[in-house]
Amino acid sequence: MNTPSTSSFRRFSPLASVLLASATLFGAAVLPLAAAAQSPAATPSAAPAAPTVRIRGTVVYVDQSKVVVKDRSGEVVSLARVADMPISEVYRIKLSDIKQGSFIGTAAMPQADGTQKALEVLVFPEAARGTGEGHFPWDLQPQSTMTNATVADLAAAPKNVRGGQQLKLSYKGGEKTLIVPPNVPVVTFKPATDALLVPGANVLINAQERNGTPTALRVLAGRNGFTPPM
Known part of the structure; x- marks a missing residue:
């Protein structure tokens, strides 16, 4: 199976131009990459890091050197994998x-009244507190946003969202009011191994071009048909 061209790889991601610092929900999990991009040894003339992109799809094949997935658009892509790729x-x-x-x-999704209506909520493990803190655009749906923040307060959602929650979110530089309908997926994550990456498993892959080769940096996967909702 051929590795796709650079243009093919970029075509997968609606946010291929987003910079590394804001492109990934799990930024802390790839700290070696982020640290390298911000190293004091870097000079203004150094080439900028390639953007990190998100590939959502299903596993076709995995071995110790590559990850092959079918993207949600239907395109099959083969990615090299970094050593000790987190799963x-x-x-x-x-x-x-x-x-x-x-x-x-x-x-x-931003609402007309200034609130945010949740499409999904991920509760970070305590060790990952502070990951990617802030509010920025996201590519789950057109015009969607991502807010990584602390729950400052919570209450019942308005009557038109019966059974849901209303969360006041606080982050450095701002706050948001989030309405969480009762049917919205709420998830967390834990370390896993390649054993989770069986053919057909639903995955979200953070990837980057390295030396001209699309490369998987991290894989988030669901078990028994579960789809990571991010």
Whole structure:
């Protein structure tokens, strides 16, 4: 199976021009990459890091040197993989598991009243608190956003979202009010191995061009047909 061209790789991602620092929900999980991009040894003349892109799809084949996936657009792509590529299992938890003080990441749609309506909510493990903190564009749906923030307060959602939650989110430089409908997926993640990457497994891959080769930096996967909702 041929590795796709550079133009083919970029065609997968709606946000291929987003810079590394804001392109990935799990930025802390690829700290060696981020640290290299921000190293004091770097000079203004150094070539900028290639953007990180997100590939959502299903596993076709995995071995120690590559990951082959079918993108949600239907295109099959073969990616090299970094050494010790992190793999995480994303799994469901309950809406009630979101507590005051939880650090979350949420893809959401801006509403006319200034609130954000959640498309999904990820509760970060405590060790990942602070990952990618802030509010920025996201590519789950057109015009969607991502907010990584601390839950400062929570209450019942408005009556028109019966059974949901209303969260006040606080992050450095701002705050948002998030409405979480009761049917929105709430998830977290834990370390996993290649054993999770069976053919047909649903994945979200953070990838980057390295030396002209599309390369998988990190894989987030669901078990038994579960799709990571990010």
